[in-house]
Amino acid sequence: MSEKQKKATAYWKENLKYLVILLSIWFIVSFGCGILFREELNEIRLGGFKLGFWFAQQGSIYVFVILIFVYVRLMNKLDKKYGFDE
Amino acid sequence: MSVQTWTWLLVGITFALYFGIAIWARAGSTKEFYVAGGGVSPWANGMATAADWMSAASFISMAGIISFAGYDGSVYLMGWTGGYVLLALLLAPYLRKFGKFTVPDFIGDRYYSNTARTVAVICALIVSFTYVAGQMRGVGIVFSQFLQVDINLGVIIGMTVVLTFALLGGMKGITYTQVAQYCVLIFAFMVPAFFISMQMTGNIIPQLGMGGSVEGGEFLLDKLDKLHTELGFNEYTSGTKSTWDVFAITLALMTGTAGLPHVIVRFFTVPKVKDARKSAGFALLLIAILYTTAPAIAVFSRTNLIETVSNKPYSEIPEWFKNWENTGLIAWADKNGDGKIQYVAGNSLDGKKPIYTEARGLNGERMISNASVAQNELYVDRDIMVLANPEIANLPNWVIALVAAGGLAAALSTAAGLLLVISTSISHDLIKKQLKPDISDKAELTAARIAIFVAILIAGYFGINPPGFVAAVVALAFGLAAASFFPAIILGIFDKRMNSQGAISGMVVGIVLMMFYMMKFKLDMFGGGTSEDWWFGTSPEGFGTIAMLVNIVISMVVSRLTPAPPQDVQDMVESIRIPSGAGEASDH
Numbered sequence: 003m004s005e006k007q008k009k010a011t012a013y014w015k016e017n018l019k020y021l022v023i024l025l026s027i028w029f030i031v032s033f034g035c036g037i038l039f040r041e042e043l044n045e046i047r048l049g050g051f052k053l054g055f056w057f058a059q060q061g062s063i064y065v066f067v068i069l070i071f072v073y074v075r076l077m078n079k080l081d082k083k084y085g086f087d088e
Numbered sequence: 089m090s091v092q093t094w095t096w097l098l099v100g101i102t103f104a105l106y107f108g109i110a111i112w113a114r115a116g117s118t119k120e121f122y123v124a125g126g127g128v129s130p131w132a133n134g135m136a137t138a139a140d141w142m143s144a145a146s147f148i149s150m151a152g153i154i155s156f157a158g159y160d161g162s163v164y165l166m167g168w169t170g171g172y173v174l175l176a177l178l179l180a181p182y183l184r185k186f187g188k189f190t191v192p193d194f195i196g197d198r199y200y201s202n203t204a205r206t207v208a209v210i211c212a213l214i215v216s217f218t219y220v221a222g223q224m225r226g227v228g229i230v231f232s233q234f235l236q237v238d239i240n241l242g243v244i245i246g247m248t249v250v251l252t253f254a255l256l257g258g259m260k261g262i263t264y265t266q267v268a269q270y271c272v273l274i275f276a277f278m279v280p281a282f283f284i285s286m287q288m289t290g291n292i293i294p295q296l297g298m299g300g301s302v303e304g305g306e307f308l309l310d311k312l313d314k315l316h317t318e319l320g321f322n323e324y325t326s327g328t329k330s331t332w333d334v335f336a337i338t339l340a341l342m343t344g345t346a347g348l349p350h351v352i353v354r355f356f357t358v359p360k361v362k363d364a365r366k367s368a369g370f371a372l373l374l375i376a377i378l379y380t381t382a383p384a385i386a387v388f389s390r391t392n393l394i395e396t397v398s399n400k401p402y403s404e405i406p407e408w409f410k411n412w413e414n415t416g417l418i419a420w421a422d423k424n425g426d427g428k429i430q431y432v433a434g435n436s437l438d439g440k441k442p443i444y445t446e447a448r449g450l451n452g453e454r455m456i457s458n459a460s461v462a463q464n465e466l467y468v469d470r471d472i473m474v475l476a477n478p479e480i481a482n483l484p485n486w487v488i489a490l491v492a493a494g495g496l497a498a499a500l501s502t503a504a505g506l507l508l509v510i511s512t513s514i515s516h517d518l519i520k521k522q523l524k525p526d527i528s529d530k531a532e533l534t535a536a537r538i539a540i541f542v543a544i545l546i547a548g549y550f551g552i553n554p555p556g557f558v559a560a561v562v563a564l565a566f567g568l569a570a571a572s573f574f575p576a577i578i579l580g581i582f583d584k585r586m587n588s589q590g591a592i593s594g595m596v597v598g599i600v601l602m603m604f605y606m607m608k609f610k611l612d613m614f615g616g617g618t619s620e621d622w623w624f625g626t627s628p629e630g631f632g633t634i635a636m637l638v639n640i641v642i643s644m645v646v647s648r649l650t651p652a653p654p655q656d657v658q659d660m661v662e663s664i665r666i667p668s669g670a671g672e673a674s675d676h
Contacts, residue, residue, distance in 0.1 A: 014665050021177055032166045037335050042613040044325070050299035050307030055325040058162035059154075059383040060295060061364045063169045063376050070176045075367060077181075077667075085669040088360060 013084045020076050024069050032062040092216025094489035095234045102272050102493050103249060106265050106500070110253035111252060118532050120190040121258030122512055128263055128357040131338075135369025136266035137354045139273065139497070140505035141168075141371070142378060145272060147498035149251045152473030155386035155393075158316075159327030162383075163629075164336055167341025167566075169379050174346040180355040180552045184364035185664045189351045189356060190509075198580040199588035200657055202522055205484035207595050210516045212349045214512075214599075216506045218565045219350075222474045223503040227496060233475060234492035243551040246496070250504050251544050254511075255537055262504045265535045266370040269497040274377060276494025280478045280487050281381050287481060289639075294384035303393075308572025312387060316396050320433035324390070326588040332370040336457060336630030343636055344561060344566025347574035353512075361667035378659060392480050397466065402451040405429070408479035413454055416444065417469035417476075421459035427451055434462035442467050456496070507547065511539035564606050567632030572596035575639040583647075584661045590647025596633045598639030604632045 035043055040054025048056050081087035089097075115121040128136070146168070154161030186194055196205030222244050231242025253261045285297035289308060295452065301307050315324045322328050329337075345351065354371075355364045395407065401672060412418040419442035421430055427450075438458045449456045459465075476497075478488045515536035520527055528536070572595045579586040579594075607613040609621075609628045619627070626634055652658075 010662065010666055011105065017665075024177060025173075028170065031663070033335060036162060036166055037331060037338065042599050048299065050301060050309050052309070052325055055159060055162075055309075058159065059165055060298075060380055062166050063380050066169050066173050066375050067369070067373050069173055070365075070372055074365045074369055075176055078362065081362070081667055086666055087362070088668050 009084055013080065013086065015081055017077070020073065020080075024073055027065065028069055031057060032066045036062050089485060091485045091488050092235070094486045095492045099235070099488075099496060102268075102497060104534045105268055106249060106253055109265045109268055110261045112257045113257040113264045114261045115256070115258040115303075118529050118536070119262045119515075121533055121536055123353075123356045124258075124260040124263045127359055127489065128362045130358055130367040131361075131370055132263065132267050133354060133358050133367040134374055134378070135270040136263045136305045136357075136369065137351065137371035138374035139266040139270035139501035140354060140504070141351060142273065142376060142498055143502035144223055144230075144499035145381075145460050146494050147277065148226065148230075148474050151382040151385040151389070151446055151477075152408075152470035154383055155473045156470055157327070158322065158324040159408070160329045160334070161386065162327075162342060163329075163337040164377055165383060167347055169376060170338070171342040171345025172368055172372040172375070174441065175351065175355075176372070177367055178578055179346055179352065180364045180368050180663045181667060183340045183577070184355050184358065185361050185667060186660075187355075189516055190512050191352050191577070192513060193521070194580065195573075195591070196517070196521065198657065200592045200654065201588040203591065204576075204592050204595075205521060207592060208573070208576070209513050211568065211595065211599055212509060212513050212517075215565045215569050216336070216350060216509050218568075219548075220503055220506040220510070220543075220547045221550035223358040223499045223506070225501040225549050227503070227553055229471075230492055230495040234489070234504065239420060240552045243548055246500060246503070246551075246603070247548040248633065249542050250507065251541065254504050254507055254540050256543075256628065258536065259357060259508055260431075262501075262508055262673065265504065266501045266637070268503040270374065272497040273494040273501075274374070276490040277378055279490060280481070280483055281385055281388075282485050284392075284477065284481045284489065285384065288388055288391070292353055294381050294388070298384035298387050299418060308387060308391065312391050313392075315391065315398075319394070319398065319431065322433075323463075324387070330625055332625055333627050335355040336626050336633040337466065340570050340630050340632030340636070341566050342573045344632055347569035347572070349513075349569075349573070350502075350509045352573075352577075353509060354505075380551060385474065385477065386528060389477050389480065389537065392477075393468065393473075394431065397429045399428055400559055401428050401674075402453055403457075406480075408476055411479075412469075412472055412476055415513060415539045416442065418455050418473050419444070419456050419467040421456055421465055422449060422453065423453060423459060423463070423465050429466055430463060431466040432464050434464040436462060436464040436467045437461055493609060502548065507540055507543050510543040511536050514539040514543075542559050564610070564628060564632075567602050567606065567635065568599060570632035571602040571635035571639055575636055575643060579643055579663065581664065583644075584658055585647060585652055586643060587647045587650055587653040589650040590643040590645075593646045594639040594643030598635045598641050602632060602635040603636060605635070 036058035040058060043054035044052040046053040103360055150164055181192060192205050192208035195208035224246060227246030228239040228242040232239040253265045281294040282292050286292045287296040288302060289297035289300035291297040291300045302311060309325060313325055317322050350497045352558045358364050358367050409418060438460045443458045446458050449455050478491060518533050520532050520591045576591045576595050606628050609617055
């Protein structure tokens with residue numbers, strides 16, 4: 003394997019690792035907190051909101067936005083580390 | 089000034105702005121026409137994507153649907169935003185690196201097969217046409233509601249406007265018009281929301297007001313839950329759909345969003361891979377402003393509506409009620425003859441829409457011939473919640489007019505984006521890539537313009553004569569995209585071993601299965617069926633999730649039983665995984 007290919011493989015592996023972590027959070031806030039466990043979370047209150055309801059109609063959307071910007075930051079750093087930035 | 093004058097004024101100004109931009113941003117080459125020359129900044133692309141994405145349905149109908157569905161409405165909120173996370177992380181950067189013009193381009197090249205390309209073109213056309221017909225109808229509705237223009241004339245005016253900026257500027261013209269349209273629509277959506285939130289909860293931010301308390305210190309949501317329970321509705325914050333169905337619909341909408349060709353193609357217009365990622369972030373941020381406000385509007389208007397009409401005598405009802413009754417979006421039948429409006433759970437009508445007779449009732453209400461035996465006396469069309477909200481809350485006339493201009497911006501920007509996908513599918517994916525590969529750039533551009541012209545005529549025809557199935561099918565366009573494109577693209581990037589046999593069989597089985605289920609349960613074909621007969625308790629809206637999983641399984645199995653893709657395709661997959669050297673979107 004050439005030096006370039008090795009670098010590409012390592013880059014891809016780190017990328018996949020980020021994807022697994024970020025998509026887990028994506029799944030937990032929406033399908034987890036907003037749908038599967040909302041009954042349990044609804045016992046907890048956030049001001050006038052029941053927490054499960056809040057995640058389904060507000061919280062998950064905020065987290066989605068944050069996730070993309072975190073991803074942008076992580077990937078920009080990763081690109082630089084492997085010299086793939088331009 | 090009257091609402092009417094304000095509306096003409098605001099609609100006139102915004103239309104003049106769109107025309108001005110169209111003339112400024114004329115396209116000279118296919119590259120400008122298809123991907124705006126590939127030089128759009130991430131911010132501008134984010135705004136254009138957001139406008140492209142937020143259709144008449146998002147602007148006019150969504151808050152109303154949530155308002156009536158309560159918790160169940162969350163599927164749209166999460167589904168239509170969560171898809172952007174998938175788009176940003178799994179698709180946009182890689183497709184930008186791939187660097188061609190269209191989604192069928194990627195499918196055709198990645199699976200080294202014109203069959204795959206053709207399947208993708210057909211899927212793109214099915215998805216886009218079902219979607220665009222609804223937009224043209226939306227334009228007609230706004231014109232007829234606010235300006236008392238005939239609905240058909242409204243559709244024709246809308247067609248002319250879209251035609252002008254799409255024909256002149258292609259993607260370039262559309263992109264910069266969409267930037268302007270985003271500003272118009274978000275302003276129009278937020279201003280009434282600020283007013284109403286301030287009025288009801290004393291907090292100007294609707295997202296916070298929704299969780300705030302009303303006069304007397306009670307939390308707004310608790311009050312609404314209580315009102316619902318008293319009137320026999322389900323608790324607003326609980327919902328009625330099964331957990332599995334909510335799960336399935338949300339996932340189908342998310343993956344469908346990430347697979348919609350008119351959204352994906354926007355990420356071909358930015359200069360670099362880095363910009364594609366950033367641009368997806370901006371797009372979602374800008375979309376989230378509307379999507380987190382909509383549920384707040386839903387709660388405000390639901391509470392307002394119940395408090396204004398429930399158990400009130402018809403003679404004391406405010407003017408807006410009678411106006412909307414005259415346009416056919418509200419109907420009241422005094423079933424128990426007490427002159428008061430009983431608004432409780434249950435369908436007030438037999439059938440979906442009120443059928444008015446010419447006569448007026450004892451209280452002056454429009455009589456209907458299809459009142460049901462249920463106790464509920466009131467029919468309210470969902471679309472009213474956004475359109476009539478400013479009137480219900482007694483807001484100034486210019487705010488009411490603003491909503492009309494915003495609704496038009498939302499419908500026109502989405503229609504333009506879809507029409508472009510349709511025309512590119514024909515001029516680029518069919519003519520250039522399959523029928524006549526040696527066509528010149530100039531001739532291809534002409535073909536694209538002719539295609540857009542024809543597509544607008546067809547869309548306009550469906551807008552004027554909406555076939556019964558359009559409304560039922562629009563929501564399912566997502567299921568179709570989820571069942572066809574999404575797996576083919578994802579596997580094309582993340583599974584190097586995926587070959588043409590696997591992808592084609594997956595796409596075909598996925599889309600056929602989805603269409604079968606849709607026709608069976610939505611259009612009553614193949615023996616029809618009720619919700620009792622749904623497979624695994626999945627509604628047609630959520631079935632995209634199952635069709636997508638079937639697609640993935642079939643693709644995986646078939647690809648492992650057939651030869652691996654050729655070396656150059658495997659090398660291509662390697663190269664799209666690395667962001668550097670994206671260059672400009674190109675033909676070769």
